[in-house]
Amino acid sequence: MNNTAIQTDNLVKTIPQAGRELQILRGVSLTIGAGESVAITGTSGSGKSTLLGLLAGLDLPTSGTVQLFGQKLDGLDEDQRAKLRLGRVGFVFQSFHLLENLTALENVMLPLELLPQVADPAARATEALAKVGLAERLSHFPTQLSGGEQQRVALARAFVTQPQILFADEPTGNLDRATGHEISDLLFALQEQSHTTLVLVTHDDTLAARCQTHYRLEDGVLV
Ligand SMILES: Nc1ncnc2c1ncn2[C@@H]1O[C@H](COP(=O)(O)OP(=O)(O)OP(=O)(O)O)[C@@H](O)[C@H]1O
Ligand SMILES: [Mg+2]
Numbered sequence: 001m002n003n004t005a006i007q008t009d010n011l012v013k014t015i016p017q018a019g020r021e022l023q024i025l026r027g028v029s030l031t032i033g034a035g036e037s038v039a040i041t042g043t044s045g046s047g048k049s050t051l052l053g054l055l056a057g058l059d060l061p062t063s064g065t066v067q068l069f070g071q072k073l074d075g076l077d078e079d080q081r082a083k084l085r086l087g088r089v090g091f092v093f094q095s096f097h098l099l100e101n102l103t104a105l106e107n108v109m110l111p112l113e114l115l116p117q118v119a120d121p122a123a124r125a126t127e128a129l130a131k132v133g134l135a136e137r138l139s140h141f142p143t144q145l146s147g148g149e150q151q152r153v154a155l156a157r158a159f160v161t162q163p164q165i166l167f168a169d170e171p172t173g174n175l176d177r178a179t180g181h182e183i184s185d186l187l188f189a190l191q192e193q194s195h196t197t198l199v200l201v202t203h204d205d206t207l208a209a210r211c212q213t214h215y216r217l218e219d220g221v222l223v
Contacts, residue, residue: 013051040222
């Protein structure tokens with residue numbers, strides 16, 4: 001029985017920049033339990049998105065290790081890492097990242113269609129959209145939706161596979177205060193319902209305070 005969702009050991013990320021090494025992360029070690037909610041804050045450019053990308057296996061560290069679901073990512077190639085994430089990891093971004101030429105329903109169906117043997121993806125996607133209050137917007141394209149509605153679609157898409165981990169990078173960053181509140185309420189409600197591990201990057205300390213654990217990134221280390 002393994003109750004650890006994510007574990008990192010001494011993660012370092014440096015980027016070669018004009019002949020020099022730009023140090024972004026200088027040794028990040030953390031353990032995130034299954035079902036835990038974790039906020040990561042820090043000033044702009046402190047490396048929050050970089051860290052999230054490493055935890056999700058979207059990017060590889062310069063040194064150090066990441067384990068996702070007890071599996072070390074450093075021995076895996078990109079396809080193997082994608083396979084490990086498939087159906088088990090969801091993402092929500094500041095800029096929604098919906099596919100413009102697909103309707104709300106089609107956007108939410110997409111992750112289900114990548115999984116083998118999902119019975120009736122349309123019905124499940126419809127249900128997910130109803131949960132975020134968009135039952136009446138199934139055939140709207142992203143350009144026909146408000147920012148808050150687009151982020152609701154993104155939440156439905158992220159949760160439709162019932163992922164074990166959800167990574168959210170500034171999910172309220174492009175929204176006004178009131179809409180941002182609605183989206184964070186929805187995010188925490190969905191997280192609680194599905195017992196998802198949440199790793200949330202935000203500038204917003206009130207949002208961060210809603211998580212069980214709060215880290216700050218300062219000078220490339222967690223405090
Ligand atoms: N591919 C890259 N090449 C060069 N520098 C990069 C690259 N990616 C990130 N950086 C630099 O690494 C630092 C951390 O970037 P990152 O996007 O992780 O910051 P952040 O904390 O998410 O900031 P923000 O709050 O503005 O989103 C920044 O100084 C950025 O310029
Ligand atoms: Mg960022």
